[in-house]
Amino acid sequence: MQGQKHILVVDNDAARRQQIETVLAFVGExxxxxxEVDIDKNLAEIPNILMIILCGDISSKLQGIIKARPTYPFVYHDILDKKQINGYVNVIGELTRPLNYAQLTELVHHSHQYHNNLPTKRDVNRPNSLFRSLVGISAPMQQVRFLIEQVASTAASVLILGESGTGKEVVARNIHNHSDRHKGPFVPVNCGAIPAELLESELFGHEKGAFTGAISTRKGRFEMAEGGTLFLDEIGDMPQPMQVKLLRVLQERTFERVGGAKSIKANVRIIAATHQHLEEMIKSNQFREDLYYRLNVFPIETPALRERKEDIPLLLQELISRFSAEQGQSVRFTDKAIESLQEHFWAGNVRELSNLIERMIIMYGEQVVNVGQLPLKYQHLDVDDFQPEYPEELQEREAINALFSGFDYDDEDDTTAHNSEQDTAANTEGKTVDVLPSDGLNLKEYLAELEVSLIKQALDKNDWVVARSAELLGMRRTTLVEKMRKYNLQK
Structure with missing residues (x-):
């Protein structure tokens, strides 16, 4: 039956699972x-989940699932440390020992009540797809998604606060997509990007001949957003005269085009956003207090990326997938590189992370990026460069042996070599360096040049037959192919 709800029991103890199964069978649910290993599969495949019973130790994975699914009521049973489930509003009760019919039926009743009180019950199947752009398992992002679900179905004005690059427009679009207006247009306006003298015409439109250059009647953004949502980004940059006119529209729900006398009804939901502190601007008379309270009916604060660093791996995956779909190129990050990124301050937030990924795709498309390949300001861990397919480290030892093969470790000769500045300078002009020059050298570049030279020699000697060349160099064929691609070596 399509409307039948299901109870899920997650327990790693087979004997305890069987006991609960016996009681559930008797209840008739x-x-x-x-x-636990099968929980992801079951959550994805089983529809209409009534409640989830968690037994035994609540692992970090299960805690993440409780956070990520506020629409599911959870019940715990036979756990040792109850601190593991403290603070979760969707943990509705405990199934105590001994298991009995009355206790379970009461929890089933509470679960039905929990579902009935959800703010967007009518859209149970929509959030997963609509929230795709709001990636994260952190508590701040869970709160943002929960607030969106609460306010979306209402007509209340929303004020989105947060630093630049935190995804305020993404939040606004999700509110629109969850609302009854989702079939209508979503019209964004950046109030800080439009000159003050043009902003009124941009918002309300103008009649023909209203001012120099108005050669025809033009609709404004309010008319374009009819039946939908108007998103006023950077509302803090709106000039004072326009603040007065916007306040009138919010109060009376009517406006006139520039140069026109006819009142036009505005069936539009207003969502505003800013990175500025409007309350401080009110004190300095830069923003109208009455407009602030008209807009600030339901505030939502978008967290800075540094406040939810545990979301960075998921954001990387999501952003790389988008770039891969748009540009046909991808990139991969090592675990150490991701750890290094999680240590960064992220002043530019998600926008800065997106720009970094695009840069890495341009520089290292279809390759693996380690800490050493990241721009210097993102290198917060001291880790050697990642070398794919280098398990034996044979090539590195051969390169070092080749580099130092000219050394004579006799003390007298070594002293003579160090005392000869001219010999050192002469040697740096050739392909090998026996003595470190007084002004130093870039060891990484030097080893790379040496590696290219040895690979070319092996290929030339074997008429560019890769298998034989790889054997001569003591490396795998796939490793040699990768290095030929890396250094763009062709016959």
Whole structure:
């Protein structure tokens, strides 16, 4: 039956699972019992989940699932440390020992009540796809998604606060997509990007001949957003005269085009956003207090990326997927590189992360990026460069042996070599360096040049037959192919 709800039991203890299964069968509820390793599969495949019973130790993975699914009520049973489930509003009760019919039926009743009180019950199947752009398992992002669900179905004005690059427009679009106006237009306006003298015409439109250059009647953004949502980004940059006119529209729900006398009704929902502190601007008379309270009916604060660093791996995956779909190129990051990125301050927030990924795709498309390949300001860990397919480290030892093969470790000769500045200078002009020059050298570049030279020699000697050349160099064929691609070596 399509409307039938299901109870999920997650327990790694087979004997305890069987006990709960016996009670559920007696109660007559539809249920599924499985271990923790199968939870992701079952959550994705089982529709209409009534509640989820978690038994035994609540792992970090299960805690993440409780956070990520505020629409599901959770019940715990037979856990040792109750601190593991403290603070979660969707943990509605405990299934105590001994298991009994009355206790379970009461929890089933509470679960039904929990579902009935959800703010967007009518859209149970929509949030997963609509929230795709709001990536993150952190508590701040869970709160943002929860607030969106609460306010979306209402007609209330929303004020989105947060630093630049935190995704305020993404939040606004999700509010629109979750609302009853989702079939209408979503019209964004950046109030800080439009000159003050043009902003009124941009918002309200103008009649023909209203001013020099008005050669025809033009609709404004309010008319374009009819039946939908108007997003006023950077509302803090709006000039004072326009603040007065916007306040009138919010109060009376009517406006006139520039140069016109006819009142036009505005069936538009207003969502505003700013990175500025409007309350401080009110004190300095830069922003109208009455407009602030008209807009600030339901505030939502978008967290800075540095406040939710645990979301960075998921954001990387999501942004790389988008670039891959748009540009046909991808890039991969090592675990150490991701750890290094999580240590960064991220003044530019998600926008800065997106720009970094695009840069890495341009520089290292279809390659693996380690800490050493990241721009210097993102290198917060001291880790050697990643070398794919280098398990034996044979090539590195051969390169070092080749580099130092000319050394004579006799003390007298070594002293003589160090005392000869001219010999050192002469040697740096050739392909090998026996003594470190007084002004130093770039060891990484020098080893790379040496590696290219040895690979070319091996290829030339074997008429560019890769398999034989790889054997001569003591490396795998796939490793040699990768290095030929890296150094753009062709016959």
């Amino acid at each position: 539809h249920y599924h019992v499985f271990s």
